[in-house]
Amino acid sequence: SASAEVLREEAAATRDAALSDLLPFGLAVHHAGMARTDRALAEDLFSDGHVRVLVSTATLAWGVNLPAHTVIIKGTQVYNPARGAWAELSPQDVLQMLGRAGRPQFDTFGEGVIITAHSELRYYLSLMSHQLPIESQLVSRLPDALNAEVALGTVRSRADAAAWLAHTYLFVRMLRSPSVYGVSRAEADGDSALASRRADLAHAAAVELERCGMVRYDRRGGRIAPTELGRVASHYYVTHRSMAAYQQHLRAGAGDIDMLSVFALSDEFRLLAVRADERMELARLSERVPVPIRDATAAKVAVLLQAHVARLQLPGFALAADAVYVTQSAARIFRALFELSRARGWARAARCALGWCKQV
Numbered sequence: 316s317a318s319a320e321v322l323r324e325e326a327a328a329t330r331d332a333a334l335s336d337l338l339p340f341g342l343a344v345h346h347a348g349m350a351r352t353d354r355a356l357a358e359d360l361f362s363d364g365h366v367r368v369l370v371s372t373a374t375l376a377w378g379v380n381l382p383a384h385t386v387i388i389k390g391t392q393v394y395n396p397a398r399g400a401w402a403e404l405s406p407q408d409v410l411q412m413l414g415r416a417g418r419p420q421f422d423t424f425g426e427g428v429i430i431t432a433h434s435e436l437r438y439y440l441s442l443m444s445h446q447l448p449i450e451s452q453l454v455s456r457l458p459d460a461l462n463a464e465v466a467l468g469t470v471r472s473r474a475d476a477a478a479w480l481a482h483t484y485l486f487v488r489m490l491r492s493p494s495v496y497g498v499s500r501a502e503a504d505g506d507s508a509l510a511s512r513r514a515d516l517a518h519a520a521a522v523e524l525e526r527c528g529m530v531r532y533d534r535r536g537g538r539i540a541p542t543e544l545g546r547v548a549s550h551y552y553v554t555h556r557s558m559a560a561y562q563q564h565l566r567a568g569a570g571d572i573d574m575l576s577v578f579a580l581s582d583e584f585r586l587l588a589v590r591a592d593e594r595m596e597l598a599r600l601s602e603r604v605p606v607p608i609r610d611a612t613a614a615k616v617a618v619l620l621q622a623h624v625a626r627l628q629l630p631g632f633a634l635a636a637d638a639v640y641v642t643q644s645a646a647r648i649f650r651a652l653f654e655l656s657r658a659r660g661w662a663r664a665a666r667c668a669l670g671w672c673k674q675v
Contacts, residue, residue, distance in 0.1 A: 318365045321670055329353050338366070345371035382418040384425055391439070394636050400586075403435065406442050407449075419598060423454040450495060451485040454516070454662065458555045459548075461520045462529050465542045466549035473537035475509065476517035486513070527559040543658045551651040556582035561655055569656075571606045574671060575620070577652065579613035583644050584607040589615050593634055603627060624674045645675040 319339070326338035331353045334344055343357040343366040360366040361515060362381055369381070388409065395402040409429070417425015429439050435452060461479075464470040470479055480486055489496045489512070493503040498512055506512070521539055523534040529545035532538070541549075548558045560580040566573060589597065597618055601607065604621035608614040619638040622629060623645075629635045653668035 321365050322360070325356060329356060331457050341365070341367040343369050345369060347372065371405065373412070380420045381415060383415050384417065384422055385428065385429040386413055386416040386425070387430065389430045390414055391429065391435060394633055403438075403661075409439070410443065419429075429498075432531045438513065448488075448492070450492075451483070451488045453483055453485040454496070457516060458520045458523045458527075461517070462524055462541075462545050462555060463528055463549045465524075465539050466546045468535060470539060472539055473514060473517050473521060476521065476539065477513040480513045480516060481508070524555055527555045528562055529555055529558060544655065547651050547658070551647040551654070552581040553648065553651045556585075557648070558651075558655075561652060563654065563663060565655065567656075567659070567661040567664055569661075569667055571671075572608065574652065574664070574667045575608055575617040576610070576613055577607055578620070578645070578648060578671075579608070579610075579616035581644070581648055584641065587616060587637060587640070588631070593631070596630060596634065600627065620645055620675065642675060649675060 319340070322338045322341065326335045326610055329335045329338065331344075331349050332352055334349070334357065337343055338360070343352055343360060345357045349357075357366065358370060358381060361369045361383075369383075388404075391404045391409070392401045393404060394400075413427035413429075415425075416427050417423070431439060461470065461476055464476070464479060470476050485496075486509070489498055489509055490503075493500065493509075498509065502512065503509065518534075521530060521532045522534075524530040524545065527544075529543060529548055531540045544558055544562065547553070548555065557580070560582070561577055564577050564580060569577070593615075597615055600618050600622055601614060604618055604625065605626075606617065606621060608617040615637075619629075619634075619641045623638055623642045629638055649668050649671045653665055653672055656665035658669055
């Protein structure tokens with residue numbers, strides 16, 4: 316057939332060996348490890364109907380608009396490097412993937428299949444039959460969000476911060492579901508605009524930022540002004556917890572060992588644990604990298620970063636995913652460490668941090 320001829324021609328031209336073997340059978344794969352041309356080829360052949368089955372990673376559901384008749388989600392757990400563990404797909408991810416099936420302009424109906432553990436069956440059945448509200452997560456990140464506004468100059472006082480909160484989704488959800496956010500029914504009835512609660516949230520966030528040295532906060536008058544530390548954190552998207560750790564542990568004479576140890580203290584890596592099955596492999600890798608770190612968790616972060624710089628091969632999916640997570644954050648964190656050292660006039664520490672900026 317015409318499709319078979321097209322698939323044979325494209326299979327001969329593709330660079331990916333697995334894709335080349337699968338295309339003649341009307342099958343294709345799609346993942347981030349493939350060359351961009353091969354990914355585009357798989358997408359085009361599937362959308363044109365030459366490829367009948369496309370096996371892809373979960374990111375395809377978000378990044379590429381490919382309608383299908385049937386979507387099969389094989390397994391609902393994905394590795395989350397930020398947590399250092401396997402986690403269930405979010406409801407939004409599942410609905411987005413299933414939404415590819417049976418698009419009205421392309422098909423009259425579609426089918427969605429979820430293959431998951433029996434313990435999760437009730438959860439996914441409720442997901443299909445009930446609407447789950449999307450709650451705000453701003454409270455957990457409020458100090459960092461407020462610091463960004465203070466650094467920009469849009470918030471200069473506690474009153475400004477409370478007014479800014481009135482324009483957030485958090486405020487919308489607090490009005491709709493006050494009990495979820497710790498607001499009593501009596502408080503919600505007595506203060507329809509939740510002005511007191513917004514002022515309390517702004518005050519608590521400002522106090523936390525002041526403790527970390529990121530703002531100057533006049534508790535009596537309510538004035539909030541940024542510090543150099545806060546500006547650096549806002550510019551490089553570094554959390555207030557990370558900046559507090561840098562402020563406590565970074566020293567003027569910091570060398571490579573000190574700089575990597577401080578880097579590993581970043582809040583981004585707090586859940587990056589050393590698993591039992593990784594100990595031997597990390598020990599072998601630590602013998603091949605030039606900068607040794609003693610602390611176990613810090614050593615993992617430092618070893619993975621140095622393995623990336625040295626282009627060492629990492630065995631195992633979880634360890635490779637952790638390495639990607641560490642290296643994705645490395646450039647901005649080291650640049651923040653450089654700016655922090657430069658602002659304090661620490662030439663040696665600044666030079667060391669700049670060296671790592673260039674390497675990563």
